Amino acid sequence: MPPTTIGDETLAHLLAEAGLSLTDAQRQELKTVVQGLAAMKARVRQPRGPLAELAHGFAPKPEDAA
Template identity: 55%
Template structure:
């Protein structure tokens, strides 16, 4: 599946950030763009406290629901 990040869009974003990349670096960045977008969406999804690692274990039945 080809990346959805177009060359003009990438060039605009890099110029706005003040970055200069080689063509190889641009190609690598384009291959991971879709995966990064999916990761950002997952990270921004609200989760309850049960999604966090536990350091103590004192869960109630309500916690487990």
């Protein structure tokens, strides 16, 4: 499971990198959803080797409908 909490310094770094200017209240609120995001990140990580293909975009083919 990815980290479920975040410190002020890390938060400040991530927001600066994203170029977002938040109020203190928004920063505090954002900390409360880190756990929810961590749970989502855990769910997309499966035991899969490096050969597992990346599908860079979804484009169904006619044969998918067969």
